[in-house]
Amino acid sequence: MYLNESMHTALADADEDLIVFDLAGIEERYTTLLRELPDVAVRFAMKACPVDEVLACLARQGAGFDAAGPQEIAQAIATGVPVERIHYGNTIKSDRNIADAYRLGVRDFATDSLEDVAAIAEHAPGSRVFCRLATSGDGALWGLSRKFGCSAADAVLILERARAEGLVPAGLSVHVGSQQMTTEAWQDAIDRLADVLATLNRRGIRPDHINLGGGLPALGYLDKRGRLLDPPLDKIFAVIREGIRRLREVSAAPLDFLLEPGRYFVADNGAIRARVSRLSSREQLDGVRQYWLYLTCGKFNGLYEMDELQYRLVFPSHGGTEYVPAVIAGPTCDSDDAYAHEDNLVQVPKGIASGDPVWILSCGAYVTSYTTQGFNGFSPLPYLCVDGVSLEGLV
Known part of the structure; x- marks a missing residue:
């Protein structure tokens, strides 16, 4: 999907996590x-x-x-x-x-x-x-x-x-x-x-x-x-x-x-600006080493529908770098707070660091209504509405 100019600007200018509606x-x-x-x-x-x-x-x-x-x-x-x-x-x-x-x-x-x-x-x-x-x-x-x-x-x-x-x-x-x-x-x-x-x-x-x-x-x-x-x-x-x-x-x-x-x-007119908490790798019980990308936004503060679908991720500060396959997970201590497993891992930049921005696209549906009021101490996302006019393909 594409972001118009107003959405792109709002996501790029954001200092904290939020969802933007176009x-x-x-x-x-x-x-x-x-x-x-x-x-x-x-x-x-x-x-x-x-x-x-x-x-x-x-x-x-x-x-x-x-x-x-x-x-x-x-x-x-x-x-x-x-x-x-x-x-x-x-x-x-x-x-x-x-x-x-x-x-x-x-x-x-x-x-x-x-x-x-x-x-x-x-x-x-x-x-x-x-x-x-x-x-x-x-x-x-x-x-x-x-x-x-x-x-x-x-x-x-x-x-x-x-x-x-x-x-x-x-x-x-x-x-x-x-x-x-x-x-x-x-x-x-x-x-x-x-x-x-x-x-x-x-x-x-x-x-x-x-x-x-x-x-x-x-x-x-x-x-x-x-x-x-x-x-x-x-x-x-x-x-x-x-x-x-x-x-x-x-x-x-x-x-x-x-x-x-x-x-x-x-749905397609909402996008989240989140951040990386950590990219880590751990050897699993089956002996396979697995990358995990933990985000500041997950199932309980915006991405509740992750059980049935994946959202497209954009890493605006990383282009053309080495990528690794990772499970994507939210920040909470709940094992359901993850949306890619085993045969459907997501390619993420290997050099990504804690605090780097991540844009999550096509997530405007149910993101505010399903959000908890602070499960595990993680706050709901604030929102911003923009009135975009240009439909240039910026992403």
Whole structure:
């Protein structure tokens, strides 16, 4: 991936560890999404990057927000977006959560169970509900296949119960899994939606919208072997466009469409400036001598997703020097705080020294929301937002 001039400058000028977000890059992704899918409204998945400046940037572009609880709802409202563009997208809600969201003005709630419908009817009377269908999660780095969503048969029962309870059975939703790498997952989700939509039409229920969820992939990740992931984004967009056309043909009423992208906007538009703690070598129990590169940033203060992917590292003060294969690890006393092992070591400069800067690219998604509040005494990363304009390839 490339850093634009503003990002490059911010990383180069930083004296301490921080994460930099490129607001212009986020705006560019938003423009691209609407160009590819002009028939959808965007509800940014706040959990991916609950940074006020990022939320304000997306709100200015016309996005709404997918919130997971009252605190996110309040943060979304603070951007100035109309509350009608905020929905409660979490199917897991306590009675108090529902009542608080209703008090804040939210009237659109996700659901996937009869019990949740009863609670919404009691604590958010007259609200609109959309039912989340389960998907397999196949093809995604994080499948989301068991905790959320219901069967097609349950979806019909749930929306019928919603209608009986005085709620508006307003829609259906899916989520194909986070960082979805295949077109087949989207096609399967659309098939499921079409089948349920047809059944609902026969039961006299006319949803007015379909929420296609999140899952749009970032482009700058490396796989566990250090190879650039190559999601077929253009083909994914084509499948979604065709799916929208098909679902409108199936529906007995006009349909609006929503998407809930998160990492697609922010992952490639965030980079961390960290430092080297130490490059060391130790003989392991199998007799093999192994290099370890310890960084000041790891799983618990920015790189939580390291279990499923690698991030591209840049060593700005070392070019053309001798490199050695190393395990990359964070600073804590936790054995899980490492993201390369055995057959997928990372090439690092042999001459690198404690205190040298390291840039970690395409890490803007979930870096702030997953961060602990100081696990093992290591502080969360501060952040900086820049508004880059030049897309020159500087890295």
